Amino acid sequence: MRYIEGINRKSKIAFPEYIDDYISEDNPVRIIDAFVASLDMIALGFKNAVPKDKGRPSYDPKDLLKLYIYGYMNRITSSRTLEKATQTNIEVMWLLRRLTPDFKSISDFRKDNKEAINLVFKQFVALCKEWDLFGKEVVAVDGSKFRASNSKKNNFNTKSLNRKIKYLEEKTEKYMAEIEENDDKESLDRKPNKEEIKEKIRELKERKEKYEAYKEEIENGKTTETSTTDPDSRLMAVNNNGVDVCYNVQTVVDGRHKLVVDCDVINNPTDHGMLSKMAKSAKEIFDVEELKTLADKGYYNAVDLKICEKENIITYVAKQVFPNSTGKEEFYLDKFKYDKEENVYICPKGERLYSRRQKPIDENTKEIVYRNFEACGKCEFKDKCTKDTKGRRIRRSIDQDCLDIVDERTSENKEFYRQRQMIVEHPFGTVKRGFGITYFLTRGLESVKAEASLAFLAYDMKRVINILGIREIIRRLTGKKAPVNPLFSKHAILFGNIKQLIA
Template sequence: MAYIKGGNINQITLFPEAIDDYITSDNPVRVIKAFVDSLDMKELGFKRSVSNYIGRPSYDPRDLLKLYLYGYINRIRSSRKLETEAGRNLELMWLLRKLKPDFKTIADFRKDNKKAIKNVFKQFNLLCKEWDLYGREVIAVDGSKFRASNSKRNNFSKKKIQRHLKYIDEKISTYLEELDNNDQDEADIHVPSAEEIRQRIEELEKRKAEYEAMQKEMKEKGTGEISTTDPDARMMAVNNNGVDVCYNVQTAVDQKNKLVVGYEVINNPSDQGQLSTMAKQAKKTLDVDKIKALADKGYYSTPDLKECEDEGIETYVAKQKHVGAAVNPEFYPDRFQYDPEQNIYICPAGQPLYPSRIRKVKDVQYQEYKNFRACRKCKFKEQCTRSQRGRTISRNQDQTFLDGVDKRTRENKELYVQRQMIVEHPFGTIKRIWGYSHFLTRGLKSVKTETALSFLAYNLRRAMNILGVEEMVKRLTPA
């Protein structure tokens, strides 16, 4: 049986085929073209959005934006790879009309249009709202660590610098001793000369000066670490109890179609304090008066939850479990019953704990409750606390409000259980399927631009899957 045969590549055709014939009506590049062509580049803030009348002509920012969107949707982020693809990829030849910008031009476009690219992400979100792709009722908020363009070796903490300085001091002392005892015990063993030893000491002194300069910089900036390749990146805990130099990418995702409503990039490994920021951003984008926000226990913060409540954001957040110093689970803090009428706590052994001083921790006030006299005589003391004086229970001054949030979360488990399915969809697609688990650019501002491109590409792809390419092109093309 004969094989399927292709055409003769040396055959000259009388009427050459048009590139457009190779791009089917349901090809995603048609959406990219229609979307970018519909944008007002000057209003969005793109540089060179108005062509030059004198001098060498520049590339239209529309073409470079199309190139980046195509690249991010098709897992091509490097400017050098994009340059290569522009010269051999038939879809890009159609999209860019056979233009082939060099990698420096491509990279500079992303560098010079940070704010404008973020505005494009917001512009597409407005289209999604107009097309009713958002449910506008429930959002989920979460963060994920993306590796920075900075190795762990080039990240220094105070302890790491102290270890290096100690090692250098020891080596310098050793070399100085060798200078004093420059004897050769055995003829076949090379002993460094005095000049070699002085050279090594100079190298160590130079390294020592660099570490001391880092110490001074950390002290001036009030930070506990410094990264030499990407100064904004920080060491963070990642999966499987490992650590890496990362950025913390925050997202707010709409429940209906798992579209990203808002994002933020921070260099703080903790999620606390980000719930209200992300929820308010989503609420503004969706243009609603009230919204429900789902988040995990990492976002459980009193000021954050109160701010959300004031802004008309109904929160569903898992409560953090604090075990304290209790050895026996029967004496964990949640086993102590609060009596609001008498303003006391009843411990599992039946003894009352009375209100004491009020202390402030991170802008949150706590009322302490204790009864050391009863604790000294209690037979369960060793199971309850390691403190010699006795057990102390701290009650948040806004605990009544927090109890309301906890009750609401418990009574809506079916809604809360959707949190992970909603918010992990973009991260799963971008990090696992597309492989964007690390950043190519350096610096917080550049990283935010790269994140905007990633989430814009994700939202575009999701919209294509939901509406279809032909329907999107129809909606984007002016009548």
């Protein structure tokens, strides 16, 4: 039996005459083309949006923006692979009308238009709102770690620097001892000579000076660590209890079609303070009076939740359970019950802990301490409850009443709260697994924000394609029915007949 055979490479074939004939009417690149064509590049602030009168002409920023959107939708994110795509990818050839910018021009476009790219994402979100694709009732907020363009070896904190400096000092002392040993006696075995050892000592001293400079920078600065390749990146905990140098990407996702409403990038490993910011942004975009917001326990912060309550943002957040110093679950903080009427905490063994505060509560008060050292001194479970020699202390936040309201609301609506994962994990899963974007190529917080905007613009665009369909989107973008190219069907039939004749 014969194999399926291809055509002879030297045989003549009648390919379609026009490049447009290769791109079907329901190809997603037509949406990218129509969307970018609808943008006002001058208003968005793109560099070279107005052509120069003199000098060498530049590329139209619309063409480079189309290239990037296509790339992020199709797992092509680096400037060099995008350059190659302009020469080999028929869809990119159609999209850019056979333009072939070099990788430097492509890279510089992303570098020079950070804020404008962020605004393009917001522009598409505004389109989604105009097309009534948002439910405007329920959103979910979450963060995910994306690796930065900085290795762990090029990230330093005080602890790691002290360890490295100590090692270099010990190594230097060892080499100094070897110099003295070589001066005292000669050995038959080949050892580094005096000049070689001095060179190694010089190198060690240079490294030590470099590490000491990093340490001084940390001690005099506002951060507890420094990254030498990407100074804005930070060491963060990632999956499977590992650590890596990352950025924390925040999103707020609408519950109706899982469209990303807004995104942000921070270099803080925790999510504290971001719930109110992201939820308020969604509320302003939707222009609604009330908004239900779902979030995980990483956002369980009294100050942040209090801001949400004031802004009429109804929050559903999992309660964060804090362990005691001994690690015994039966004496965790959540096992101590608060009696609001008597203003006391009741411990798991029935003893009351009282507030001993003498100063009046004012705007500077952060928490109130409850204790009962007399009862703790007699308790047989004291060693399981606390390591404090005097006894257990419970610190109640001044905003605990707000936390109690959120806790009660969340526990009473567990089925509703379970929607959180289905809503907010979908975009991150698609971007990381579907688009292959698990790390950032650019460096610096502002550049990384532009990358994140491109990634979630590509995600939202694919979601809208699945919801409305390509022809409907083009109709809405252009204001007319998507045309059917008669040449496409004619050439397709001709090409099919030629293939049959060759076979």
